[in-house]
Amino acid sequence: MPWGCWWEPYSAKSGDKHRRQRPWREKLESPLATLALVVVYALGFKYIGFYVTTFVVTVVLMLYMGIRSMKTMILVVVVLLAFLYGLFTMQLKVPMPQGILF
Amino acid sequence: MQAIMSDLLSLQTLLALVAGTFGGLVVGGLPGLSATMGMSLLIPITYTMDTVPSMVMLAAVYCSAVYGGSFSAILIHTPGTPASAATAIDGYQLTKQGKGLQALGVSTTASVIGGVVSGVALLLIAPQLVKVALMFSAPEYFLIAVFGLTIVGGLSGNNLLKGLVSAGFGLIIGMVGMNIFPYARYSFGNLNLQGGIQLVPAMIGLFSLPQVLTLAESRVNKKNREEQKKIQESIQEQIARAGKMKGHFWPTPAELKPLLPTILKASILGIGVGILPGAGGDIGSWVGYNSAKNGSKNKELFGKGSLEGIAGSEAGNNAVCGGALIPALTLGIPGSGAAAVFLGALTVQGFSSGTNLFSKYADMTYSILVGFIAANILMGIMGWLLSRYAVRFAALPNGILIPVITSLSVIGSYAIRNNVFDVYVMLFFGVIGYCMKKFDFPAAPTVLALILGPMAERNLITSIQMCKGSILVYYFTRPICVFFMILIVVTLLAPVIQKRRREAV
Numbered sequence: 001m002p003w004g005c006w007w008e009p010y011s012a013k014s015g016d017k018h019r020r021q022r023p024w025r026e027k028l029e030s031p032l033a034t035l036a037l038v039v040v041y042a043l044g045f046k047y048i049g050f051y052v053t054t055f056v057v058t059v060v061l062m063l064y065m066g067i068r069s070m071k072t073m074i075l076v077v078v079v080l081l082a083f084l085y086g087l088f089t090m091q092l093k094v095p096m097p098q099g100i101l102f
Numbered sequence: 103m104q105a106i107m108s109d110l111l112s113l114q115t116l117l118a119l120v121a122g123t124f125g126g127l128v129v130g131g132l133p134g135l136s137a138t139m140g141m142s143l144l145i146p147i148t149y150t151m152d153t154v155p156s157m158v159m160l161a162a163v164y165c166s167a168v169y170g171g172s173f174s175a176i177l178i179h180t181p182g183t184p185a186s187a188a189t190a191i192d193g194y195q196l197t198k199q200g201k202g203l204q205a206l207g208v209s210t211t212a213s214v215i216g217g218v219v220s221g222v223a224l225l226l227i228a229p230q231l232v233k234v235a236l237m238f239s240a241p242e243y244f245l246i247a248v249f250g251l252t253i254v255g256g257l258s259g260n261n262l263l264k265g266l267v268s269a270g271f272g273l274i275i276g277m278v279g280m281n282i283f284p285y286a287r288y289s290f291g292n293l294n295l296q297g298g299i300q301l302v303p304a305m306i307g308l309f310s311l312p313q314v315l316t317l318a319e320s321r322v323n324k325k326n327r328e329e330q331k332k333i334q335e336s337i338q339e340q341i342a343r344a345g346k347m348k349g350h351f352w353p354t355p356a357e358l359k360p361l362l363p364t365i366l367k368a369s370i371l372g373i374g375v376g377i378l379p380g381a382g383g384d385i386g387s388w389v390g391y392n393s394a395k396n397g398s399k400n401k402e403l404f405g406k407g408s409l410e411g412i413a414g415s416e417a418g419n420n421a422v423c424g425g426a427l428i429p430a431l432t433l434g435i436p437g438s439g440a441a442a443v444f445l446g447a448l449t450v451q452g453f454s455s456g457t458n459l460f461s462k463y464a465d466m467t468y469s470i471l472v473g474f475i476a477a478n479i480l481m482g483i484m485g486w487l488l489s490r491y492a493v494r495f496a497a498l499p500n501g502i503l504i505p506v507i508t509s510l511s512v513i514g515s516y517a518i519r520n521n522v523f524d525v526y527v528m529l530f531f532g533v534i535g536y537c538m539k540k541f542d543f544p545a546a547p548t549v550l551a552l553i554l555g556p557m558a559e560r561n562l563i564t565s566i567q568m569c570k571g572s573i574l575v576y577y578f579t580r581p582i583c584v585f586f587m588i589l590i591v592v593t594l595l596a597p598v599i600q601k602r603r604r605e606a607v
Binding site (some may be wrong): 026027029030031033034035038039041045046050054057059061062064065066067072077080084087088092094095097 | 319
């Protein structure tokens with residue numbers, strides 16, 4: 001089982017029934033937090049605006065994943081947004097949801 | 103011929119070819135990203151382009167991503183794609199011996215030859231198969247789809263049951279909407295579901311989002327900070343070493359001569375593996391590697407740095423690309439997950455596989471096929487030019503990849519129909535895909551069943567309408583139907599018989 005013995009509820013060594021072994025919790029913490037952000041992104045871009053949501057989610061995801069260099073963050077955000085705007089809005093003429101912002 | 107050349111040599115096609123090949127090398131070189139994922143993210147970008155450049159671009163991404171995986175496999179012992187796992191065994195040993203550049207050269211040569219041979223096979227076999235397909239009617243297509251589904255479940259993973267469950271899930275999803283009947287099934291009154299589940303958002307969800315969530319697992323936290331730092335330092339060290347590699351890249355004629363039989367044998371086997379639905383580049387590379395090992399005079403070198411091992415594995419996985427497109431373009435049965443995405447892109451462009459592609463739209467189809475061969479040659483040239491630098495892609499932090507793939511997945515799902523509901527579909531399939539990945543259920547059978555399910559149902563209904571009397575008599579009096587029924591029974595029984603034999607021994 002790839003997530004380990006997550007059905008084993010109690011610590012076999014200590015016998016303490018209140019102390020649960022939860023190896024899956026550590027493994028799933030980051031994917032679940034990332035998924036939560038993606039859900040917020042997918043649900044929110046219609047109401048807030050695609051580019052603003054993309055900007056916020058990109059910065060939050062980078063910070064969450066441990067990127068600390070301001071230069072890298074600015075570069076990634078600018079290149080990504082410019083690429084998406086140039087390709088989808090200008091070239092492919094996809095009408096992006098504007099939302100309350102942009 | 104003139105029409106094919108003018109299509110191929112147009113500026114848009116040439117740019118698509120170069121961009122696709124480079125993009126494929128980047129996707130392949132990044133451990134964790136696959137050709138299927140790169141292609142599914144590309145569909146929303148290519149759907150507004152003309153058919154030839156868009157399909158050539160996807161074909162270029164397909165073959166060069168499979169090849170690109172060998173860079174990180176050989177130089178840093180991390181396969182860029184699952185198809186390069188076999189290459190990593192001997193490739194990294196050669197790098198440690200200071201022969202990394204030579205290993206890359208053999209990998210490039212074998213990949214190009216494997217890809218070109220499979221492209222030629224595609225050009226020669228597909229039109230002949232279409233002629234056979236002309237004899238097919240609804241009952242035959244129904245049985246082909248059932249045969250495809252049976253073999254998909256069996257070949258797609260180590261566990262037959264998990265493969266079949268995955269395919270069964272795809273079948274259920276394929277029933278949603280009113281694609282066959284005049285009323286909608288399983289739409290729960292939702293207008294967006296009445297047209298059925300859209301293939302492209304489902305594919306993006308199944309192939310991209312699970313990758314994002316898997317990459318997120320390697321997040322740096324307090325506990326693993328030191329460990330992650332050491333891994334990064336080790337990768338940087340290996341990349342720095344790769345930049346100082348010495349020696350020649352392309353194998354000399356004397357070096358190539360003993361490798362050629364291995365490459366050709368692995369290429370033919372790879373084409374065969376590609377034609378079988380559900381068996382992708384990873385199986386092709388292992389089949390090629392094993393055939394190289396079995397036919398080698400220097401078996402003791404395997405695992406310790408054998409050029410033959412690299413040649414067999416790389417020729418095998420790249421030959422799968424062309425092989426997988428043969429049943430996809432002729433019968434509508436994709437040979438691999440990536441071929442399913444290719445077929446999905448063709449559908450988005452408004453074309454369906456089968457005889458029309460090789461008669462009415464023959465110029466377009468042959469342009470795409472010749473473009474596929476050109477992509478295989480260009481990937482070799484680009485690989486040679488980037489040989490010292492391509493491995494640097496592997497050092498790209500997950501913190502950059504995750505937001506980039508996420509935003510491309512969201513905008514890509516939305517842009518196909520400008521419909522926010524498709525983003526929700528992507529999200530749903532992404533969560534399902536991640537759970538499937540964690541519990542070792544292969545995702546490819548779901549996509550293949552999503553394509554084959556409606557095909558089977560449509561043709562079954564048509565054949566019921568066509569038969570006047572007993573449906574069983576109608577099926578059993580058609581020789582091709584009987585042939586496919588025997589094939590289906592054999593495919594279903596083979597694993598059981600094999601298991602009993604093993605137990606008896």
